Amino acid sequence: MNRVVIALLILLAVLHQDFWYWDRIEPLVFGFIPIGLAYHIGVSMAAGILWAMAVHYCWPKDVDVPDESFTTADAVLPSERARP
Amino acid sequence: MNLSSLNPGQTAVLVIALYMGALITLGLLSQLVLRLTVADYFVASRGLGSTMLLMSLIGTTMTAFALIGSSGEAWESGIVVYGKMASWSGIIHAAMYFLVGMKLWAFGKKYGYVTQIQFFRDRFESDRLGLLLFPILVALLVPYILVGVISSGTALQQVTAGAFPDWFKFDDPKLSGAIPYWLGSLVTCIVVLYYISAGGVRGTAWVNALQTVIFLVLGCAMCWTIADRLGGPVNATRMVLEHNPTRLKRDASPQDMEQYQRKLAQWQSDPKASVIKPREPHPASKVEFTTYLFIPLSVAMFPHLFQYWLTARSAKKFRLSIIGQPLLIMVIWAPCVMIGIWATSAIYNGQPVIPPDLADPNKVLPIIVKKLASPVMGALLAGGIFAAVMSSMDAMFLALGSMFANDIVGHYIGRDRFSDRQLVLIGRLFIVIVVALSYLLGLKLAGTRGVFKLGVWCFSGFASLFPVLFAAIYWRRTTKAGAYASILAAAGTWFWLFRDAGYGASGEHTYWGLTPVTLIFTAATVALLLVSLVTRPPSPATVAKFFGTVHNAH
Numbered sequence: 001m002n003r004v005v006i007a008l009l010i011l012l013a014v015l016h017q018d019f020w021y022w023d024r025i026e027p028l029v030f031g032f033i034p035i036g037l038a039y040h041i042g043v044s045m046a047a048g049i050l051w052a053m054a055v056h057y058c059w060p061k062d063v064d065v066p067d068e069s070f071t072t073a074d075a076v077l078p079s080e081r082a083r084p
Numbered sequence: 085m086n087l088s089s090l091n092p093g094q095t096a097v098l099v100i101a102l103y104m105g106a107l108i109t110l111g112l113l114s115q116l117v118l119r120l121t122v123a124d125y126f127v128a129s130r131g132l133g134s135t136m137l138l139m140s141l142i143g144t145t146m147t148a149f150a151l152i153g154s155s156g157e158a159w160e161s162g163i164v165v166y167g168k169m170a171s172w173s174g175i176i177h178a179a180m181y182f183l184v185g186m187k188l189w190a191f192g193k194k195y196g197y198v199t200q201i202q203f204f205r206d207r208f209e210s211d212r213l214g215l216l217l218f219p220i221l222v223a224l225l226v227p228y229i230l231v232g233v234i235s236s237g238t239a240l241q242q243v244t245a246g247a248f249p250d251w252f253k254f255d256d257p258k259l260s261g262a263i264p265y266w267l268g269s270l271v272t273c274i275v276v277l278y279y280i281s282a283g284g285v286r287g288t289a290w291v292n293a294l295q296t297v298i299f300l301v302l303g304c305a306m307c308w309t310i311a312d313r314l315g316g317p318v319n320a321t322r323m324v325l326e327h328n329p330t331r332l333k334r335d336a337s338p339q340d341m342e343q344y345q346r347k348l349a350q351w352q353s354d355p356k357a358s359v360i361k362p363r364e365p366h367p368a369s370k371v372e373f374t375t376y377l378f379i380p381l382s383v384a385m386f387p388h389l390f391q392y393w394l395t396a397r398s399a400k401k402f403r404l405s406i407i408g409q410p411l412l413i414m415v416i417w418a419p420c421v422m423i424g425i426w427a428t429s430a431i432y433n434g435q436p437v438i439p440p441d442l443a444d445p446n447k448v449l450p451i452i453v454k455k456l457a458s459p460v461m462g463a464l465l466a467g468g469i470f471a472a473v474m475s476s477m478d479a480m481f482l483a484l485g486s487m488f489a490n491d492i493v494g495h496y497i498g499r500d501r502f503s504d505r506q507l508v509l510i511g512r513l514f515i516v517i518v519v520a521l522s523y524l525l526g527l528k529l530a531g532t533r534g535v536f537k538l539g540v541w542c543f544s545g546f547a548s549l550f551p552v553l554f555a556a557i558y559w560r561r562t563t564k565a566g567a568y569a570s571i572l573a574a575a576g577t578w579f580w581l582f583r584d585a586g587y588g589a590s591g592e593h594t595y596w597g598l599t600p601v602t603l604i605f606t607a608a609t610v611a612l613l614l615v616s617l618v619t620r621p622p623s624p625a626t627v628a629k630f631f632g633t634v635h636n637a638h
Contacts, residue, residue, distance in 0.1 A: 013175060016167070017374055023335035025325070032317035033422070034332040037163040040171040041418055047174040047410035054182060055403045063186040063399040 005053045012050060016043055092459035093247030093261055099463030100240070100470065104275045107291055107474070111279025114287030132395040134404040136289050140392050141405050142412050143292035143299075143475030145177065145383060147228075149539040150416050151303065151472045152235045155452075156445030158424025159438070162331035164368040165424075168376040170417035174410030176380035181406045184384045185393045187557050189402070191630070192394045199483075200390045200553075201491040207556045208564040209626055214491045216568065220549075220575050221387050221487065225480050226522055227542040232477040233269045233526030234538075235446060236470060240268030242450030243466040269526055272470065273519050276478045280485075281512050285395055288478045295471035300415060302468030305461070306453060307419030313432060313456040320426040327360040327429035334373070336365035351440075360429050361440035371597040378601040382546035384553055387487060388479035420449070427452050484518050485511030541582055544601035548574035551609040555616070560631045566616030573611035577604040 021036045029038035090098065132140070147153075157165040188203065197203050200221070201214040241262045249261035263271075280288050314320035321332070327347070330336045336344075344362050351358040383389055396402060427448050430437035437455050438448060453465045489511035494502065502510070552570040555562040581600040585593040593600055621627075 009175070009179075013377070016171060016175065016377075017370075018167075019370055021333075022368075022370070023333055023337065025329060025332040028318075028321060030317075032311075032321040034163055034321075036333055037166055037418070037421065040163075040167045041414055043167075043171040044174040044410045044414035047171070047178065048407055048414075051178040051182070051410065052407045055406055060186065063190045 093244045095459040096243045096463035097247050103467040111282035111287050134401045138405045138408050139293035139296045140289045143296040144479040147476035154420040155424035155449040158421040159427045159448045161366045164334045166421045173380040174413045178406045178409045180384040186399045189393045208567045210564045224545040229522040232473045236272035236473045237265035237269035238446050239450045239469045241265050280478050292475040295475040299468040299471040306465045310456050323429040330365035331425050334368040336367040375599045375602040379543045381550040382543040385546040385549040388483035481515045485515040488514035545578045548604040548608045560627050563616045563619045565619040566612045569615035570608045570612035574608035577607040
């Protein structure tokens with residue numbers, strides 16, 4: 001599934017280049033949105049769906065840092081704490 | 085006070101004053117829970133949940149550029165602006181949060197980073213890298229802040245026209261009594277400075293959540309109201325089909341050019357009969373359209389976005405932001421682009437809504453709102469524009485303060501020489517200085533720079549620093565020398581091209597059909613790869629720290 005989601009995201013980036021609607025106004029979606037704009041609104045919606053799939057199926061395992069790994073010595077780096 | 089006795093300009097002033105008062109109150113409330121430590125002031129003690137993170141990120145990334153810039157650019161060049169910026173951003177912003185944001189959050193939490201420069205110093209084992217990166221990041225943030233300064237002053241001046249005719253005089257009689265540009269920008273800067281000073285990043289996140297809701301709701305309301313006044317969306321688009329059809333597509337055929345010339349001649353011979361002055365078609369370049377994909381990579385390097393990423397309570401809190409980003413960008417951009425297109429041909433009461441001689445695209449949205457919305461609605465919508473402007477300026481101001489306090493003063497003078505309270509104060513003072521300089525620059529550049537073009541130059545610079553960031557996270561062979569080479573190549577190429585484009589004053593520049601960001605990005609990537617491959621790789625300890633130890637957490 002991981003690879004399917006990645007492939008779909010790459011496909012979406014390719015489909016973003018909708019040269020086939022370059023010189024077209026009609027059909028007007030809902031009677032007022034030119035097809036070139038409506039297509040790209042669709043690309044935005046598809047991106048939302050695909051990223052939801054990515055979050056579900058491709059969640060990286062190395063980003064869930066437990067709370068105890070950060071102490072509230074508050075953003076003072078070890079190298080800076082050692083300075084005179 | 086009797087609201088009906090106020091003229092439209094005064095109503096706008098009242099609503100905007102109430103709105104700014106609400107922001108100051110929120111800043112005061114957040115001050116009650118602020119602990120004056122570096123981690124609380126600059127990263128809200130890493131405690132924000134999913135919704136607040138989403139709202140803050142949207143509020144920060146969707147600036148005046150998204151409202152005023154998008155509608156102005158749609159008015160100038162048509163629907164192409166949505167594909168160039170909004171749909172690309174929907175795909176790529178989410179990718180940046182997923183691939184870069186969560187990783188940096190994990191490193192930040194594990195090693196206590198508050199700024200990007202702290203991460204780069206550790207990753208590239210270079211103490212001096214901060215001295216190179218700091219001025220570059222500040223210099224790139226200044227044009228972005230200028231976008232806010234210019235937009236807020238312009239919008240306030242347009243929507244408050246007629247408010248105080250005895251106080252404020254203008255050469256242009258249509259602006260008589262308006263809050264002047266210099267005062268509108270000044271008030272905006274002061275209000276933002278106040279609430280970030282009061283509440284730090286937590287106060288900013290609260291205010292941004294409110295502002296994001298406001299400009300999302302008002303953006304849609306604005307589109308609906310304007311369409312309604314133009315006889316409905318179908319009629320509004322019909323007027324564009326009649327007068328400026330090329331704004332509804334991306335190409336312009338010889339027939340389109342011929343039709344434009346004919347209509348222009350008609351308008352010139354009898355402007356009253358033709359009503360709408362046709363706008364010159366601008367066919368879009370397919371290569372340029374594709375290369376706009378580089379622009380949204382800039383979000384990965386925004387210092388203010390890095391700061392917000394660090395505020396997340398856990399990596400899982402990114403989920404809503406990743407999914408919501410493309411959808412909310414669509415909700416904000418689509419209505420603004422439609423408004424910009426309708427503005428090219430809008431006729432109301434037999435008159436063109438946008439004056440035929442208008443040259444400044446930044447004024448399109450304020451003018452159409454002022455002319456077509458009721459005074460209260462117009463004022464509320466102006467509040468929405470301010471919400472978008474301020475919700476980005478605040479994060480940028482805060483990032484500037486954080487970088488100066490932590491990366492320069494704390495690091496080079498000595499973190500232990502200052503209390504947290506002193507460091508926060510130093511950060512605040514630096515913010516005031518940079519904002520004052522940006523404000524003065526904004527006064528000088530008023531009316532000479534389009535918000536869209538200035539924004540694109542700024543994004544191009546940040547996007548060109550993306551290769552070094554991505555390689556730092558995913559390519560263990562990236563070396564210190566490679567990082568320096570990439571940053572210098574990006575900065576040098578960016579400055580050379582920016583100067584060639586008259587510092588953002590001239591029109592959209594392309595080189596061999598390519599956007600400037602393509603060339604800058606390529607130069608930065610080539611320098612990074614070549615120099616990294618021929619120089620000494622990072623130490624095993626550093627490789628283990630960034631490519632091994634984080635895995636232990638799971």
